[in-house]
Structure formats: structure tokens, C-alpha cells
Amino acid sequence: MKKIVLSGMRPTGALHLGHIAGALRNWIKLQDKYECYYSIVSWHALSSEYKNSKVIKNYIFELAVDWLSAGLDPEKSVIFLQSEVKEHAELHLLLSMIIPLPWLERVPTFKEMQKQLPDKELNTYGFLGYPVLQTADIIIYKANYVPVGEDQVYHIELAREIVRRFNRFFGKVFPEPEVLLTEVPRLAGTDGRKMSKSYNNAIYIGDPPSVIEEKIKPMVTDTRRKRRSDPGEPNDCPVFTLHKAFTPEEKINELAQACRKASIGCLDCKKVIIDELIEEFAPLREKRNELLKNPKIVWDILEEGNKKARKKAQQTMEEVRKAIGF
16 A cells, blocks of 8 residues: 655745745656655634635635646545544544643744744634644554655654644554655745745746736845855856746856856846746646636535545544544
8 A cells, every 4th residue: 555645735825936846747757657645634724714714715725726737636646625624623522631831832843933923912722722733634644655845844753742742642543654855945036035925926837927027026136246246156046946846957167167257147047947947837827727617516525525635634533533532
């Protein structure tokens, strides 16, 4: 039998280039090798959007459209909505009964996110218990692997600790999930900082060609290149982070050499990545536009995925209740 992979994303709106380079490309490859469950984690979104919860449904739809447009295949993977599989909530509740509070208080992202999102009141149980629900999301499908970047490794190690504690109390029900480490390139946004929706500097995968060009042309490049004749260093150029993620390797090497010799200008270099992005995302945009016109297709795919996920989750919860003695 194929090993099981589980991953998910919070529905916070349309996806940008960082999501493609950092997660979706890898997820698409994994579909051919593993039994994959990809979850839109709507309850997790509620932990920070509870004051504005009505936007989440639209975000769910946008995220599903972008996933399907990028190449996630409902014939190969189970694509589903977390909040439509109530067993996640039941397992989260049962796990919360055995988790020592200090385990959650020491999670680095708890305080980091409070600093990054000062306009949101995150001092809630739901936000503190985020890693417990995340663990439930993973282990309810008995996932063997969770594809994550290095910044998420701590969360998976915590999930492993929770599994060990549960198995010690109630018998071995769950396998310990392992990290499937994914290289997550740090893409610069249009202002040179890390690409992020919260910074309003993102290039979205649904942006039309004119918008892509409009966003990239004014981007700052290597500050040493004050004149066209000044040599530059590609590794210090925000635009070059986009090349590393989306330009063919042989062309990247040519551009890097040309930049260091000042035989190419920054505008010419930007035009190359603009053309690459427009070409690469043309079929994605076409599929995306079709899905936007036919929302029922998207919701039907999610509902079919919900049924498959629910069946698996119900089987696991029968084992869990038996192990606990309920």
C-alpha cells in the first residue's frame, strides 16, 4: 500500500507565487507516489479571522480554484474541507485532554504570530491550541509524511510527541508522522521584502499579464547598479529570487553572468522573468477562469473529497474510541 501524505493550507485568499514555488509544485509531484490528502483548513482560519468569519467561505472557494488550476488532481488526491469532517474536531477535543499546557505555551509561532499580526486578538484558546488541531488533522488519516518547510518542523515534532503520549496511555493507534522536508525558496515581493499578502507586495497566480508586468517593472534590484554599466551581484537582487524559482537553470546562469559583467540591464533582466511568468501561468489562468465561471464544479470536487476524507476519519475514530474505552 502507498504511504499516506497529509498537508493543508489556511484559506486566506488567492495564492501568490510563493505558494506555488514553496508548496504546490511539491504537492503535485507527491500525487503520483503517495496516497495524498490535501485539506483546506477552515477551522484554522477561524483562529485568526473569528471577528470577520463571513469572508472565509469566499477564501475557501478561491483557494480550491487555485489548487485545481495549479494541478492538484481530484482523481489522484483527496481534496477536502476540514470543517466538513467533524471527526477532526472530536479528535482535537480528545487530544486536548492529555496535552500538558507548557507544550503549547513553548511553541515559537504562538508569540511570533502575535507580533506579526498585532491588529488581531490572538490571545485565545483556539490559537494556543492550534498545534493540537493540526496534529488531529495529520494523524486522523494516519499520515506517514507531512511535507513542510524548515519553519514548520517544530510543529511536526510536537505532533510526534503528542502521538507518543496518546499511544503510551491508550495503546498504539497512531504512527508517528515524519517530516517530508521541502525546500521553500524565499521569494521577494514587489517592495523587496518577503512576498506576503500581509505586506501587500504579492504577485498572485491569477494576475493577468498586464498586472504581472506592472508589478515587476518598478521592483528594486541590486542597489550597486546605479548605472547600466555598473556590474551587479544577482544574489543580492530581489528580482533574482523570482528567476531562481521560475526561470530555467541554464538561463539563470546566463543572466547571472551577464549581470556580473554588466552586459545586461535590470529592465532587460526583469523582462525575462515577466515573460517566463506570463508563459508558465497562461494555462493555469485559463483553467482558473473556467472554474470561476463554473463554481459548482469546484464545490462538487470538494464534496466528493469530503466524503472520502470522512470515511477514513470515521474508521480512525472508531479505533480511538475503542482504545480510550468509550
